[in-house]
Amino acid sequence: MDADKYRRGARLFHVLSHAARLQILDELRRRETCVCHLQAVVGRSQPYISQQLRVLREAGVIENYRDGPFVFYRLADDQVARLLEEVLGPARGPARLPVCSCPCCREEPSQAVPV
């Protein structure tokens, strides 16, 4: 049965069917960031952001790693990036100004790789 195929697809689409989560992913496809940065970009409370990150993480869409007191998040694979490109258009370049005072905003990062 390919009922499973549709269920899996539906679950994937489901985590994408949320404006704040989309904005988070749109930011993450530019570069990996810490939570406080996403908080500033999205303009929501920290628990709110963490909730959405959890949903995304449990769906396998993003990964995280800890660096000292900070936790950095990034896309887990290219599939989501392709879906975002299809629906949101191409990713914004890395040109945006710092939006908060977190480390990943201050020192424009080590991996300042242009497109």
Next chain:
Amino acid sequence: MDADKYRRGARLFHVLSHAARLQILDELRRRETCVCHLQAVVGRSQPYISQQLRVLREAGVIENYRDGPFVFYRLADDQVARLLEEVLGPARGPARLPVCSCPCCREEPSQAVPV
């Protein structure tokens, strides 16, 4: 603001985040079909199928036209087809056997246009 961009994207993903709707779309990307055919393929009641078709239609994802007593549905554009391809893999060929006794099953259709 691109808040709208995310809202629109979220709405699109939302209509795709549903196993039965995905299965309907998967069938429609093979070829256009009437409602009774989808009913047989998906294995749900006719009102149920019509409900989901309405959701898809109101989202602009599919179109329909009437042919006598039958109503045929088809994908409205290529974007959804590309999203399905990304998530469900390539469309099944048109090789499947008739699943019901509706016209679009019986006479393998007038528009038997290969890819």
Next chain:
DNA sequence: CTATGATATGCAGAGTAATGCATATGCAGG
């Protein structure tokens, strides 16, 4: 060990979607 900043988790109230079923509409044939 304590304090502080960063992040995660738990929980409850409100809102929204999903589903099943009864019924309405629309079309064609007689």
Next chain:
DNA sequence: CCTGCATATGCATTACTCTGCATATCATAG
């Protein structure tokens, strides 16, 4: 017109998601 088939709509119930807030955890500095 009346009947039968194809499809659509309305509605009520159930289930789930969203969101905000209080609080817990974890790491580092002192």
